[in-house]
Amino acid sequence: MIRIDNIRYRYHPGAPLALDGVSIDIARGSIHGLLGPNGAGKTTLISLLAGLISPREGSIAISGEPLGSWRAARPNAIALVPQDYAFYPMLTVVENLAFFAGVQGYSSQERQRQCAEALAFSRLESVADQRAEELSGGLRRRLNLAIGLTGEPEILLLDEPTVGVDPSSRRFLLESVRQLAATGRTVLYTSHYMEEVEAVCSDVSIINHGKVLLAGSIAEVKQGRTLEQVFMELTGYSLRN
Amino acid sequence: MALWKKEWLALMRDRHGLAALFIMPAIFILVMSLALADTFSGQQETRLAYATLDLDDTPASRALDALLGDFELLNKSAPPSDEANARLSVRTGEMAFVIVIPHGFARQIGANQPPKLRFLIDPAVPGMVRSGFGKYVEAAVTRVWLTHVLEQLGQSMMRPELRQVMENIGSPEISIEPVGSSDDGAAIAVAPTSVQQNVPAWLIFSMFFVVIPISTVFIGERQSGTLQRLHAQRVSFGLVLAGKFLPFVLINQIQAVVMVAVGRWLVPLCGGEALTLPGGAAAIAALFTLSLAVSVAAVGWALFIASIVQSSEQATILGGVGNILMGAIGGIMVPRFVMPVAMQEWTRISPMSWALDGFHDVMLRQGGIADVLLTVCALICFGLAALAMSIFLNRRATST
Numbered sequence: 001m002i003r004i005d006n007i008r009y010r011y012h013p014g015a016p017l018a019l020d021g022v023s024i025d026i027a028r029g030s031i032h033g034l035l036g037p038n039g040a041g042k043t044t045l046i047s048l049l050a051g052l053i054s055p056r057e058g059s060i061a062i063s064g065e066p067l068g069s070w071r072a073a074r075p076n077a078i079a080l081v082p083q084d085y086a087f088y089p090m091l092t093v094v095e096n097l098a099f100f101a102g103v104q105g106y107s108s109q110e111r112q113r114q115c116a117e118a119l120a121f122s123r124l125e126s127v128a129d130q131r132a133e134e135l136s137g138g139l140r141r142r143l144n145l146a147i148g149l150t151g152e153p154e155i156l157l158l159d160e161p162t163v164g165v166d167p168s169s170r171r172f173l174l175e176s177v178r179q180l181a182a183t184g185r186t187v188l189y190t191s192h193y194m195e196e197v198e199a200v201c202s203d204v205s206i207i208n209h210g211k212v213l214l215a216g217s218i219a220e221v222k223q224g225r226t227l228e229q230v231f232m233e234l235t236g237y238s239l240r241n
Numbered sequence: 242m243a244l245w246k247k248e249w250l251a252l253m254r255d256r257h258g259l260a261a262l263f264i265m266p267a268i269f270i271l272v273m274s275l276a277l278a279d280t281f282s283g284q285q286e287t288r289l290a291y292a293t294l295d296l297d298d299t300p301a302s303r304a305l306d307a308l309l310g311d312f313e314l315l316n317k318s319a320p321p322s323d324e325a326n327a328r329l330s331v332r333t334g335e336m337a338f339v340i341v342i343p344h345g346f347a348r349q350i351g352a353n354q355p356p357k358l359r360f361l362i363d364p365a366v367p368g369m370v371r372s373g374f375g376k377y378v379e380a381a382v383t384r385v386w387l388t389h390v391l392e393q394l395g396q397s398m399m400r401p402e403l404r405q406v407m408e409n410i411g412s413p414e415i416s417i418e419p420v421g422s423s424d425d426g427a428a429i430a431v432a433p434t435s436v437q438q439n440v441p442a443w444l445i446f447s448m449f450f451v452v453i454p455i456s457t458v459f460i461g462e463r464q465s466g467t468l469q470r471l472h473a474q475r476v477s478f479g480l481v482l483a484g485k486f487l488p489f490v491l492i493n494q495i496q497a498v499v500m501v502a503v504g505r506w507l508v509p510l511c512g513g514e515a516l517t518l519p520g521g522a523a524a525i526a527a528l529f530t531l532s533l534a535v536s537v538a539a540v541g542w543a544l545f546i547a548s549i550v551q552s553s554e555q556a557t558i559l560g561g562v563g564n565i566l567m568g569a570i571g572g573i574m575v576p577r578f579v580m581p582v583a584m585q586e587w588t589r590i591s592p593m594s595w596a597l598d599g600f601h602d603v604m605l606r607q608g609g610i611a612d613v614l615l616t617v618c619a620l621i622c623f624g625l626a627a628l629a630m631s632i633f634l635n636r637r638a639t640s641t
Binding site: 047050051052067073078079080081082083084085086087088089090091095098099100101102103104131147151157231 | 242243246247249250254255309461462464465466467469470471472473474475476
């Protein structure tokens with residue numbers, strides 16, 4: 001269980017609050033959707049969980065232990081999959097995977113095993129020796145996700161993982177996310193696509209202006225409506241706009 | 242290790258970066274060594290032309306004409322037929338100078354009056370050549386005049402010894418003794434040859450050009466979120482920088498070997514002078530230590546630039562122009578010894594100038610490690626300060 005408790009965060013003194021008293025519980029093994037427009041605070045929340053920035057007020061605990069000490073004992077337990085293609089275009093697919101496994105301190109043998117598993121999971125074996133810059137958008141998205149799997153993290157932070165991909169690749173990625181959760185991993189999933197969140201997530205938090213407007217299981221949040229209707233009722237506008 | 246391997250692979254696949262690091266300086270060394278060979282040696286093959294127009298046509302004027310035949314910066318041409326032709330040849334650039342020996346030159350000498358000469362000069366002739374040639378003509382006229390005086394004196398005193406003295410009057414023989422760190426004066430060069438100036442100069446310049454490939458990769462990492470991803474994987478910024486440090490220091494050392502090879506073998510193949518390096522383990526150790534110190538300075542500087550810029554365009558402008566300015570000030574593009582004194586003082590602010598001085602200490606003055614230790618320390622301090630600054634700036638940026 002990830003417990004985010006009353007987090008307040010601003011980037012500079014005097015700047016508006018990026019997160020204003022955010023509290024969310026994320027169950028272990030769940031896929032938790034984070035819905036909100038640009039500037040809502042989604043990326044700030046993900047950055048806090050990834051350890052890129054530290055909260056000044058409030059706390060984050062995992063399995064009852066503060067994030068810092070939990071992470072210190074398990075340095076590879078959280079993986080961030082950024083929205084951009086966060087890998088090296090001039091390296092091949094397998095070189096990228098080996099590099100990101102390597103910086104986590106794994107032995108050569110372990111690296112090879114992890115690379116093989118990540119390649120198989122993301123079905124990138126056929127392009128393993130191709131440079132990343134030569135891949136299509138959909139394959140790049142898969143590589144972006146596959147890199148996140150090196151280190152076998154318990155928690156995956158996926159920031160808009162399907163942006164700019166064709167429907168077939170999107171289906172593949174969504175199915176991959178479901179499979180990851182089925183193996184016990186916890187996934188925090190941000191997206192602009194409500195139908196994606198509805199299809200893949202077990203829980204959702206709707207966030208706007210740094211505040212959580214509504215959180216719960218998909219069924220609790222929807223209550224017979226579509227997620228888009230709920231979002232419009234809460235924020236007054238459509239996420240598509 | 243993974244960081245080093247990644248950096249190495251990335252660089253090996255960056256054709257433009259490799260071209261900037263290897264082909265550009267090799268071309269610079271080749272072109273500049275050949276183009277400036279005569280300027281550095283002082284023996285210009287394409288010398289300016291000059292001629293004398295002897296309107297006096299006396300033994301004294303002919304003696305002066307004969308004495309003016311071996312000025313090393315200029316080529317003596319056939320005399321023009323008259324003054325109008327002389328003026329035309331200067332105006333058209335065919336001649337740099339025409340020295341007109343007017344009627345009455347011998348008479349003035351005979352009367353012990355200062356003889357009069359006229360110079361017709363192309364205004365484009367450099368001031369240094371003009372004044373040097375003026376002094377040379379003055380000395381020749383003095384010699385003719387003195388010869389005449391001694392001849393008169395010898396005849397009046399019937400002293401054959403004076404005739405002997407007259408024959409021996411000439412330019413003094415000046416021996417030049419170069420002073421360096423070694424006792425072996427014969428091995429010490431007085432001033433760098435073209436290739437001795439250009440190989441270390443363009444090598445230093447190219448070593449500092451690692452700023453372009455380093456910034457390109459670094460900016461890509463930052464813009465794509467790869468740095469964030471690494472940070473989330475608990476890879477510290479210091480470790481990321483360290484991962485770039487060693488591969489580029491290695492690249493710098495390969496550059497050093499390649500550029501020395503260009504100076505030693507390629508330049509002579511194209512008609513230039515071969516680079517000669519001081520022999521002995523001490524000199525080689527000093528050169529290697531210097532090369533490593535230049536690397537530390539260059540890679541530190543490159544990482545600093547990569548840390549403060551936001552785009553490749555900014556990196557090209559700040560890093561590239563910064564390098565060019567450091568090179569211009571530091572005596573890379575224009576050798577320091579041809580700069581005005583005040584400007585020479587300014588060169589001290591450029592690390593490229595420190596490095597070039599260090600290389601000249603070893604290559605020209607036969608210095609060892611002890612002689613370049615201060616330079617090595619200064620370069621390493623510069624590199625480490627730049628590195629520390631980039632870590633500090635990154636920490637400040639990510640702490641907000």
